[in-house]
Amino acid sequence: MLWVGxxxxxxxxxxxxxTLPPAQAGQPLALIDAHHIVSANACARALGVxxxxxxxxxxxLAPHLVLGQADELRDAQALTSVAHAALAFTPAVSLSPPDxxxxxxxxxxxxxxxxxxLVQQLRATLAPLNHQVHCVSAPTAQGAALLSRLHDGLHCAxxxxxxxxxxxxxxxxxxxxxxxxxxxxxMGLRTLGELRRLxxxxxxxxxxxxxxxxxxxxxxxxxxPREPVCLPPVFQSQLELFARAxxxxxxxxxxxxxxxxxxxxxxxxxxxxxxxxxxxxxEPRWRHSTESPAVTVLEVALAEPSRDAVHMxxxxxxxxxxxxxxxxxxxxxxxxxxxxxxxxxxxxxxPTPQSEHAGLTRLIERLQxxxxxxxxxxxxxxxxxxxxxxxxxxxxxxxxxxxxxxxxHRREDVRGTAxxxxxxxxxxxxxxxxxxxxxxxxxxxxxxxxxxxxGPERIESGWWDNSLAERDYFxxxxxxxxxxxxxxxxxxxxxxxDGWYLHGRFA
Amino acid sequence: MDAMPTSLLPPxxxxxxxxxxxxxxxxxxxxxxxxxxxxxxxxxxxxxxxxGPLDAQLPGGGWPRRVLSELLLPHPGIGEIRLLSACLAxxxxxGRLVMMFDPPAAVxxxxxxxxxLDVAQLLVVQTHLQVRPGADRLxxxxxxxxxxxxxxxxxxxxxxxxxxxxxxxxxxxHAHDGPAFVLREMAAQGHASAAPLRLALHPAGADxxxxxxxxxxxxxxxxxxxxxLPPVLSASALRRAQxxxxxxxxxxxxxxxxxxxxxx
Numbered sequence: 001m002l003w004v005g006x007x008x009x010x011x012x013x014x015x016x017x018x019t020l021p022p023a024q025a026g027q028p029l030a031l032i033d034a035h036h037i038v039s040a041n042a043c044a045r046a047l048g049v050x051x052x053x054x055x056x057x058x059x060x061l062a063p064h065l066v067l068g069q070a071d072e073l074r075d076a077q078a079l080t081s082v083a084h085a086a087l088a089f090t091p092a093v094s095l096s097p098p099d100x101x102x103x104x105x106x107x108x109x110x111x112x113x114x115x116x117x118l119v120q121q122l123r124a125t126l127a128p129l130n131h132q133v134h135c136v137s138a139p140t141a142q143g144a145a146l147l148s149r150l151h152d153g154l155h156c157a158x159x160x161x162x163x164x165x166x167x168x169x170x171x172x173x174x175x176x177x178x179x180x181x182x183x184x185x186x187m188g189l190r191t192l193g194e195l196r197r198l199x200x201x202x203x204x205x206x207x208x209x210x211x212x213x214x215x216x217x218x219x220x221x222x223x224x225p226r227e228p229v230c231l232p233p234v235f236q237s238q239l240e241l242f243a244r245a246x247x248x249x250x251x252x253x254x255x256x257x258x259x260x261x262x263x264x265x266x267x268x269x270x271x272x273x274x275x276x277x278x279x280x281x282x283e284p285r286w287r288h289s290t291e292s293p294a295v296t297v298l299e300v301a302l303a304e305p306s307r308d309a310v311h312m313x314x315x316x317x318x319x320x321x322x323x324x325x326x327x328x329x330x331x332x333x334x335x336x337x338x339x340x341x342x343x344x345x346x347x348x349x350x351p352t353p354q355s356e357h358a359g360l361t362r363l364i365e366r367l368q369x370x371x372x373x374x375x376x377x378x379x380x381x382x383x384x385x386x387x388x389x390x391x392x393x394x395x396x397x398x399x400x401x402x403x404x405x406x407x408x409h410r411r412e413d414v415r416g417t418a419x420x421x422x423x424x425x426x427x428x429x430x431x432x433x434x435x436x437x438x439x440x441x442x443x444x445x446x447x448x449x450x451x452x453x454x455g456p457e458r459i460e461s462g463w464w465d466n467s468l469a470e471r472d473y474f475x476x477x478x479x480x481x482x483x484x485x486x487x488x489x490x491x492x493x494x495x496x497x498d499g500w501y502l503h504g505r506f507a
Numbered sequence: 508m509d510a511m512p513t514s515l516l517p518p519x520x521x522x523x524x525x526x527x528x529x530x531x532x533x534x535x536x537x538x539x540x541x542x543x544x545x546x547x548x549x550x551x552x553x554x555x556x557x558x559g560p561l562d563a564q565l566p567g568g569g570w571p572r573r574v575l576s577e578l579l580l581p582h583p584g585i586g587e588i589r590l591l592s593a594c595l596a597x598x599x600x601x602g603r604l605v606m607m608f609d610p611p612a613a614v615x616x617x618x619x620x621x622x623x624l625d626v627a628q629l630l631v632v633q634t635h636l637q638v639r640p641g642a643d644r645l646x647x648x649x650x651x652x653x654x655x656x657x658x659x660x661x662x663x664x665x666x667x668x669x670x671x672x673x674x675x676x677x678x679x680x681h682a683h684d685g686p687a688f689v690l691r692e693m694a695a696q697g698h699a700s701a702a703p704l705r706l707a708l709h710p711a712g713a714d715x716x717x718x719x720x721x722x723x724x725x726x727x728x729x730x731x732x733x734x735x736l737p738p739v740l741s742a743s744a745l746r747r748a749q750x751x752x753x754x755x756x757x758x759x760x761x762x763x764x765x766x767x768x769x770x771x
Contacts, residue, residue, distance in 0.1 A: 359656035360604060367647055377631045381616035391616040396630050423621045423739045428584050428612035451751045454744040477748055481710035482585045483739050505584025506739050
């Protein structure tokens with residue numbers, strides 16, 4: 001067995017920092033619990049704020065100190081996401097509360113090409129979650145957990161190496177028997193090695209059984225079963241913002257944290273998300289009226305399942321940019337249960353039809369997120385003689401675009417593309433036919449007489465759907481030489497005024 | 508100076524006899540070099556336009572890729588798409604997408620098919636109806652150019668456009684492997700433009716287009732170019748049109764009373 005122990009020394013501080021607006025990230029931060037400082041970041045420690053200080057003392061030392069309440073639930077959520085990210089490397093992941101995660105990686109070593117590449121990839125996977133991580137590997141779970149609190153990057157290949165490392169470790173590493181810590185120190189015991197050399201019976205009588213049991217399981221002399229982390233079938237994560245968010249930028253900063261957690265959850269099951277929901281819980285007293293909702297829900301559907309946090313954040317940015325929020329936001333929540341399992345896409349060195357298709361899908365998705373779905377259109381010819389009904393406009397569906405068959409047709413060829421027959425329909429259709437003046441029974445456009453060159457082409461259709469068209473179409477030329485498409489309403493009985501109309505231009 | 512190290516130069520087509528012999532002319536050294544009276548040549552970076560006389564005048568023998576080509580029109584509907592259709596159809600034939608940004612009127616799908624274009628490989632992006640006006644049009648265009656996955660882009664730009672915006676689009680077009688046409692009002696002719704190719708289009712009679720090259724990589728073309736567009740008119744109608752325009756040029760006679768009989 002080979003266990004990788006992850007220890008997050010600043011977990012609670014980092015999970016608190018994630019709730020802050022980006023402007024406050026570099027300021028001195030500290031967490032308080034029961035009016036005492038429990039943790040402070042480097043900036044605050046430089047000002048003299050240390051754990052154990054009273055709140056008032058800390059504030060007098062550092063007046064700009066940002067104080068947050070320690071929150072076990074928040075820390076647990078952040079730790080769970082780390083465990084989810086680790087699940088992509090091995091199914092045997094267990095939590096080691098309050099701030100550790102253990103992975104059994106013996107069976108994954110060959111797949112990842114050894115311990116070194118595995119740890120490297122693990123660190124890269126954890127990077128978006130924004131935690132400082134200590135990583136230690138050892139043959140026992142408890143040993144890896146203990147040593148990860150002390151070292152970073154240590155590798156104990158076998159039991160003797162582990163024993164040597166543990167013997168040199170200080171006594172305070174053991175969580176059991178912490179109430180006897182003063183007594184242990186008074187006996188002159190500093191390292192675990194010194195503790196281990198004492199008679200076991202006396203040690204357990206004096207300090208309790210738990211101390212020896214912890215040491216035994218760390219050394220591998222005692223079975224140490226661990227409960228693996230199970231992946232919830234539905235992703236759900238909340239983030240309570242420290243300050244209320246008024247702008248999209250502030251919301252996005254929080255959403256980024258949640259999206260990183262979503263990606264960790266997805267990569268644990270090698271899945272891609274199809275649709276996710278962002279909930280924004282608003283400040284009640286800022287609501288303009290009682291009817292306005294307390295929660296705004298933004299649903300983002302992806303054309304192609306993805307687990308690219310950058311792409312999802314870009315989509316969210318466009319969607320949030322177009323959204324009017326009724327009140328400042330206090331809390332963000334992200335939910336998703338619509339996922340698709342499929343093999344991950346191949347990464348390509350050179351552009352291929354598949355990569356171009358995927359890129360196009362993303363482009364169209366981004367355009368639709370910002371401009372609205374109906375603004376990116378595809379056209380479809382309809383078999384109808386009335387020109388205004390011969391084209392149907394639909395919102396573009398990225399997946400309907402054909403992927404290119406092969407890259408061999410790369411060089412475009414203009415031969416054989418010229419139209420064979422004369423064109424009969426103009427490309428530009430006026431949305432509303434423009435009534436034309438008439439001079440000597442001839443149509444006049446912009447004060448210039450039009451010269452009718454071809455026609456009539458009679459179109460009489462649509463009596464069945466209440467928009468009867470009875471028109472004679474002509475092609476005419478303007479004085480400067482452009483060609484236009486005119487019609488003359490044929491019957492005075494038809495709804496349209498008798499006379500000439502401009503309906504299109506040949507582009 | 509006599510001992511000019513000719514060996515450092517790339518091999519010239521004409522063998523250099525001695526160090527004193529004639530130096531190779533610059534245009535033979537590299538495709539991106541040309542003399543002021545010549546046309547630029549980058550044949551692999553262009554796409555034939557389908558019009559022989561135009562290809563002969565365009566640097567590299569066709570519409571350039573990876574740069575903006577600016578077309579100035581007096582008004583929409585003078586044959587601009589018929590000018591571009593061969594090139595756009597070729598792009599679609601290669602399996603790539605054509606995108607139109609803010610066309611000036613509703614686009615007719617049957618007309619596109621008559622022009623040889625595939626409507627399934629075409630997207631129309633409308634940006635003028637948006638909540639955040641102004642910036643969206645250029646944003647959408649810039650994103651599409653930058654992505655590099657679109658085969659060809661045809662965009663109608665707003666009339667007033669600052670030249671740095673156009674420069675920004677030109678920079679984005681470097682990533683775009685295909686032709687990018689921006690169509691603007693004729694009034695933009697006097698303004699500076701970052702597009703390396705600028706053309707002014709004028710109608711010149713039925714199914715004819717007069718084309719002036721305002722700017723290209725090479726000397727300016729002073730005489731307008733006349734191109735025969737894919738025809739709309741039949742042969743007889745074309746003769747009628749020519750007779751009419753000749754009549755107009757000779758003597759603007761008062762038109763006689765119409766003999767059109769309104770049967771209704």
